[in-house]
Amino acid sequence: MGRPTCCDGTTPSAARTWGTELDIFIQQVVSGLATGGIYASVALALVMIYQATDVVNFAQGEMAMFATYVCWSLLNAGMPYWGAFLATLGIAFVGGVVIERVVIRPVEQAPILSIVIVTLGLLVICNSLAGWIWTYVQKPFPSPFPSKPFKAGNIVFGAHDLGQIGVTLVVLVCIYLFFRFTPLGLAMRAAAHNPVSSRLVGIRVGWMLALGWGLAAVFGAVAGMMVAPNLTLEPNLMGGVQIYAFAAATLGGFTSPGGAVLGGFIVGVVENLVGTYVSFIGTELKFTVALAMIIVVLLVKPTGLFGRTVVKRV
Amino acid sequence: MSPLLEVQDLEAFYGRTKALHGVSFSMARGGITTILGANGAGKTTTLRAISRMVRTAGSIRFEGQPLDQRATEDVVHLGIAHAPEGRGTFVHLTVEENLRLGAWGRRDRGSLKEDFEHVFGYFPVLRERRRQAAGTLSGGEQQMLAVARALMLRPRLLLLDEPSLGLAPLVVREIFRILRTVNQAGVSILLVEQNAALALDLADHVFLLETGRVVMDGPSDVLRRDDTIRRAYLGY
Numbered sequence: 001m002g003r004p005t006c007c008d009g010t011t012p013s014a015a016r017t018w019g020t021e022l023d024i025f026i027q028q029v030v031s032g033l034a035t036g037g038i039y040a041s042v043a044l045a046l047v048m049i050y051q052a053t054d055v056v057n058f059a060q061g062e063m064a065m066f067a068t069y070v071c072w073s074l075l076n077a078g079m080p081y082w083g084a085f086l087a088t089l090g091i092a093f094v095g096g097v098v099i100e101r102v103v104i105r106p107v108e109q110a111p112i113l114s115i116v117i118v119t120l121g122l123l124v125i126c127n128s129l130a131g132w133i134w135t136y137v138q139k140p141f142p143s144p145f146p147s148k149p150f151k152a153g154n155i156v157f158g159a160h161d162l163g164q165i166g167v168t169l170v171v172l173v174c175i176y177l178f179f180r181f182t183p184l185g186l187a188m189r190a191a192a193h194n195p196v197s198s199r200l201v202g203i204r205v206g207w208m209l210a211l212g213w214g215l216a217a218v219f220g221a222v223a224g225m226m227v228a229p230n231l232t233l234e235p236n237l238m239g240g241v242q243i244y245a246f247a248a249a250t251l252g253g254f255t256s257p258g259g260a261v262l263g264g265f266i267v268g269v270v271e272n273l274v275g276t277y278v279s280f281i282g283t284e285l286k287f288t289v290a291l292a293m294i295i296v297v298l299l300v301k302p303t304g305l306f307g308r309t310v311v312k313r314v
Numbered sequence: 315m316s317p318l319l320e321v322q323d324l325e326a327f328y329g330r331t332k333a334l335h336g337v338s339f340s341m342a343r344g345g346i347t348t349i350l351g352a353n354g355a356g357k358t359t360t361l362r363a364i365s366r367m368v369r370t371a372g373s374i375r376f377e378g379q380p381l382d383q384r385a386t387e388d389v390v391h392l393g394i395a396h397a398p399e400g401r402g403t404f405v406h407l408t409v410e411e412n413l414r415l416g417a418w419g420r421r422d423r424g425s426l427k428e429d430f431e432h433v434f435g436y437f438p439v440l441r442e443r444r445r446q447a448a449g450t451l452s453g454g455e456q457q458m459l460a461v462a463r464a465l466m467l468r469p470r471l472l473l474l475d476e477p478s479l480g481l482a483p484l485v486v487r488e489i490f491r492i493l494r495t496v497n498q499a500g501v502s503i504l505l506v507e508q509n510a511a512l513a514l515d516l517a518d519h520v521f522l523l524e525t526g527r528v529v530m531d532g533p534s535d536v537l538r539r540d541d542t543i544r545r546a547y548l549g550y
Contacts, residue, residue: 183414190404190415197402200365201463202390202419 023155028272034161035230035244036268037168041223042238042245043252043260044175045216050254052192052212053104054112058119061242062126063099064220065235067092068228069134071221072141081144085225089218096217100210108206130235141228164226171222172261175215179257188212240287244271247290250297253307263305267293316378318343318471318502319364324372326356326363326526333359335526336372341471341504341519346497348505348513348534351523357506358399360523361473364504365389365396376471390419395464396473402463403456405449409440412448412459416466433462436492454485461489465496472496472503478512490516514538 042060049057070091074084103122107115145163149156179185191198191208198205224238231237244267252263267290274281274289281289297304317340326334334356341347349357363370366386374381381389390396395416404412413433417426434441437458443451448459457477464472477493478486490512497503507513514520514534522530522543530543537543 183418186407186411186414187418190407190411193406194402194404196367197398197404198415199367199386200390200396200398200402201415201467202387203415204387 020154023153024276025273026155027157028276029269030157030165031161032269032272033265034158034164034268035227035272036248036265037165038223038227038241038264039244039248039267040261040264041168041171041219041226042241043248043264044172044257045219045223046245046249047252047254047257047260048192048212048216048219050249051257052188052209053108053115055104055115055119056246056254057122057216058116058242059122059126060216060220061238061245062123062130063092063096063217064224064241065238066126066130067095067217067221068141068224068233068237069130071225072134072139072228072233075142081142085144088221088225092217092221093214096214097210099217100213104213105206105210127235134235136235139233141225141233143229160229167222167226171219175219184211243287244268244290247293247297249304250294251304253304255308256304256306259304259306317341318377319504320373320375321360321364322373324360324363324370324374326359327369327371328359333368333526334363334370337523337526337528339521339528339531341502344497344500344502345519346493346503346505346517347519347521348507348517349521349523350507350510350513353508354525355523356526357523358475359526361396361398361475361504361506364394364473365398387419390467391421393467393470394473395467395469395471397460397464397475397477399475399479401456401460403448403451403459405447407448408445409448409451409459410444412463413440413444413466416463419467429466429468433465436465436496437462454481454489457481457485457489458492461492461496465501469501472501474503474505476506476508478507478509486512 042064045060045064046057049055049060067088071084071088074087075081079087099122103118104115107118143160143163145159148159150159150162151157179189187198187203188208188211190201191203191205192212195205198208220238223241227241228237245264248263248267249260250263251266252259252261254260270293271286271289275286319341321340322338324334324337325332337356337360339347349360351357359368362368364374364376364381366381366384366389370382372382376389376392376394379392381392384392404415407415410430413430414426417429439455440459440462443455448456451459461472461474461477464474474493477489481489486509493503493505494516505513505517514537517534520530520532520534520537521528522537530537
C-alpha cells in the first residue's frame with residue numbers, strides 16, 4: 001500500500017488516500033458479510049419452507065423476533081448467554097413445529113393464496129403478541145462477543161460482526177451436513193421434492209414438513225439473536241431483515257438453498273457498499289435498494305441466480 | 315391359510331366420480347397376480363386403493379388386517395411396496411439415495427448393505443450408476459430403480475404399475491425375467507399391465523377389469539388358451 005505523503009494544508013477529502021479507501025472498503029465488505037449472514041439465515045428459512053410447501057412464510061421474521069424476546073426473557077431470568085441461546089433454539093424449534101401442526105396443517109390443501117393469508121395473519125399475531133407481552137419499548141440486547149474491536153493492520157473489525165459471521169457459518173455447515181448425510185435429512189429432502197413418492201416409501205410427509213418449519217424457526221432465531229445487539233430489541237426488529245431476506249432468496253433463487261445463502265451475503269455486502277458510496281442513498285433509502293434488487297431479479301432472471309425453472313404438469 | 319390380500323366390494327372415488335364399482339378378488343401368498351383391462355378400466359386405481367391414495371368404500375385386508383383406515387405410510391410399514399405409475403423416481407436425488415429411501419418404511423434399518431448387494435445383484439447397472447442423479451437415468455434404468463427401490467422395503471407384497479410402459483422390448487423382457495426371480499425369492503406380486511401377452515406369461519392368476527368391475531377371474535393359462543376371451547378383452 002504505497003501511501004502518497006501529503007505535505008501541507010490537506011483538505012479532509014484529500015486526506016482520504018487510496019490506502020485508507022481500501023481499508024474502508026474491506027471494512028464495509030466484512031460488516032456487509034456480517035449482516036449478510038443474518039439475511040442468509042432468514043432467506044434459507046424462507047426457501048426451506050417454500051420448497052416443502054410452495055408457500056412463502058411472511059411470518060418468518062416475526063417468529064424470529066418472538067424467539068429473540070424469549071431469549072431476552074431467559075437472560076433476564078439469569079441464564080448465561082450460551083445457555084439461553086441454545087434453550088431459545090430448542091424453544092424456537094418446538095414453536096415452529098407446533099405452528100405448522102396447528103395453524104398450517106388445517107389449510108395445507110387450501111389454495112396457495114389462503115395459506116399466504118394465514119402466514120400474514122401469523123405475522124400480525126406474533127407482532128402484537130410480542131408488543132403485548134414485552135411492550136414496544138426498545139430493549140438493549142447483549143452480544144456474546146467482546147465489545148473491543150479487532151484490529152488487523154489499519155482495518156478495524158467489530159468483534160460482534162466477526163462472531164456473527166462465525167455463528168452463521170457454523171449453523172450453515174451443520175444444516176448442510178444434516179441434509180446431506182443423515183437419513184432424516186434425506187427423508188426431508190425427499191418429502192419436499194416429491195411428497196407422493198415419499199408417502200409410498202413410508203415417509204410421514206406431514207411430520208417432515210413440521211420438522212422443516214421447526215428448523216426454519218431455528219435459523220430465524222439465530223438471525224434474530226445475532227441482529228438484535230445492533231438494532232436493539234423491539235417488536236419490529238425483523239421487519240427490515242425480512243425484506244432483505246426476500247431480496248436474498250429472490251436473488252439466489254427460491255428453489256435453491258445454497259443460492260439463497262449466497263444471495264444473503266451478496267445482498268448484505270451490496271447494501272453496505274451502496275449505503276457507503278452512493279451518498280444520496282445513505283441509510284434512509286437502503287430499503288429501496290433491496291426492493292429494487294427484487295424487481296430487477298424478477299424482470300431479468302425470475303428464477304434467481306441458481307434457481308430451477310419449475311415445470312408443472314397439468 | 316388366509317389369502318395374502320383380500321379385496322371385497324371395493325369402490326373408489328376421484329372427487330364425485332366413481333372409478334371402481336365393487337371390485338372383489340383375493341390373492342394367494344407367493345403368487346403373481348395380474349390385473350388386465352383397457353385404459354380407464356380401473357387397474358391403476360385398484361393399486362392406488364390398496365396403497366390408500368384414493369378415497370374408497372368396501373374392504374381391503376392384507377394378511378387379515380384391514381387397510382381401509384390406514385394412511386399410505388402405514389400400509390408401507392406393513393410390507394406392501396408400490397412402484398407407481400410414472401415410476402415415482404426422486405429425480406433430484408442419486409440412485410443410492412433413492413434406494414436408501416426405499417428402506418425408510420422398514421422396521422429394522424440395519425443391514426442396509428446387504429440389501430444394496432441384493433438389489434445390485436438383480437440390477438447390476440444400478441451399481442454403476444449409484445452416484446448419479448436418478449433423473450439422468452434412461453427410462454429402462456429408472457424402471458429398474460423403481461423396482462429396486464420397492465425391494466429395499468423387503469416387501470411381502472409388491473405392487474407394480476405398468477413396468478413395461480414406454481420401454482424397448484429387450485429391456486422389458488429383462489425386467490420381467492428379474493421379476494420372476496424376485497417372486498421365486500418369496501415376494502408376492504400384483505402386476506398391472508397393458509401388455510397382456512407379457513403379463514399372462516409371467517402371472518399365475520389373472521383378473522380382468524372392465525369399467526371398474528371384475529369381468530373375469532382365473533388361472534392365467536386358462537385365459538391364455540381361451541380364444542374368445544383373448545379376442546374380446548385382450549385384443550390379440
